[in-house]
Amino acid sequence: QQRPRVFSGIQPTGGIHIGNYLGAIRNWVRQQDDYDNVFCIVDLHAMTIPYDPADLRARNLELASVLLAAGIDPARSILFIQSDVREHTELAWILGTLATYGELRRMTQFKEKSKGSERVGAGILFYPVLQAADILLYDAALVPVGEDQKQHIELTRDVAIRFNNTFGETFVVPDADIKEAGARIMSLQDPTKKMSKSDPDPNSRIELRDSPDVIRRKIRRAVTDSGTEIRFDEEGKPAISNLLTIYHLFSDIPIPELEERYVGKGYGTFKQDLAEVIVEHLAPLQQRLDELSAQPAEVVRILHEGAARAREIAAAKMERVRDVTGL
Ligand code: ADP
Ligand code: NA
Missing domain, CATH: 1.10.240.10 (Tyrosyl-Transfer RNA Synthetase)
Structure with missing residues (x-):
């Protein structure tokens, strides 16, 4: 009996709070027996806004440590850093040749982040294509996302179907797993706003x-x-x-x-x-x-092991992709 594969991409942010924990992390930990989980810390996505390189590395490590401390079990789930598996960027390029400028430009997240400015980074436009690559590399059947990410999963599906129709069955077409509005933890200072790390207070x-x-x-x-x-x-x-x-x-x-x-x-x-x-x-x-913070080398070792397992799956998929696309 194979557990359905689930892909979760997680932005490397510091300051993880009990809203993140009760609303997301704790559920991932509890679902490890039901699903074949791939947890990916998406540092390449985090690069789409200005950042400090040393800080990005620290945030990757911090998030991995939090996930491990919360109970993500590397024996049951794959936990790795996106940039450690180069197939993500390679597939993103190829999928980008199938996605259209029109559909990327129409993404709500792009519209919100670009605010119509010509100076918006192309990475913001390309963001959902990289996300599609993340998901399709692993034959994920389910992608747990909030309502706001539904559109990106729709795009992933469209691109996967387009690829399969053009080059032959290659990708599993994933479903978004939109959780019922679960526990939403609100700000301790203003219960009309959700608890968030971006709250200045x-x-x-x-x-x-x-x-x-x-x-x-x-x-x-x-x-x-x-x-x-x-x-x-x-x-x-x-x-x-x-x-x-x-x-x-x-x-x-x-x-x-x-x-x-x-x-x-x-x-x-x-x-x-x-x-x-x-x-x-x-x-x-x-x-x-x-304990984990006192031994960062151990966390890095776990992440490298996770990357090796992820790469095995991703490389096999890319071999197929290269084959059918004539590369
Ligand atoms: P933040 O709002 O602090 O930036 P993110 O947007 O990075 O948090 O969300 C990370 C994960 O934590 C998502 O799965 C999100 O649904 C969950 N989450 C974030 N804030 C809350 C909250 N206040 N209550 C419940 N879940 C939350
Ligand atoms: Na947020």
Whole structure:
């Protein structure tokens, strides 16, 4: 019984927060037995905006360490850095000869990032072609993405079908796996915005590397709603509802049970307990993260091993591609 292959591309960003963890990373960790996962840290995509080379390398390593500390298991899943497998750029060029300028220009993400400017980098335009190459190299059946990436997977499908029709069956045509609007963790300072690393206020998020004291302080300072009741009501009590969601996701205690537990108790007690729940549940992850950070060579070794396994699959696919395209 073969597990369906799933390709996940992850931008190498620092400052991973509990929104990323509860909304994405933790689910990847839990699905490792159900799927044949390829986790790719997409540094070539990250190059499409100005960056500092040393910082990019550090972010690659940091994200890999976080994923490993969270439980991505290199024995069950492939974890590697995109630029370590050169087939990605090679296939991107070939797929780029099949994609049209019109369809790339019409991508919502391109329109948003370019804002109609002639000075926008061509890499921003070409971004979804590289993404298509990432996915098609591995015969991925499923690509878990948010609603905003659906269009890029549509393009991947179109290009794969175009290639197959032109040169013969070569690529699996993947499906987007759009998760139901799952747990969306909101900012601790403004529950109408999602928790995000791009929020300028560091008190709006809890990062996975935050110390217990920082976590306690941020939860203490989290905004609350009027009234005193601990009740889940996203309309009337968005801040408390967000804190209840975080409490529930870390502790596995159902929200109605939490509501019951805090009847007649104020926000203070609730927040104190919540902080301890977060501290306690992040502790093992943080300990592994510290261990991995103390031995970057081990993380690099795991990434190189992942790249070797990825390359084996990608090289076989590229051999076929070169063969049918006359290269
Ligand atoms: P950020 O908004 O911090 O830049 P990304 O856009 O890089 O986060 O998202 C990385 C992953 O984490 C995606 O799978 C995204 O759906 C998930 N994610 C990001 N923020 C949240 C959040 N506040 N709640 C739940 N999931 C989130
Ligand atoms: Na983002």
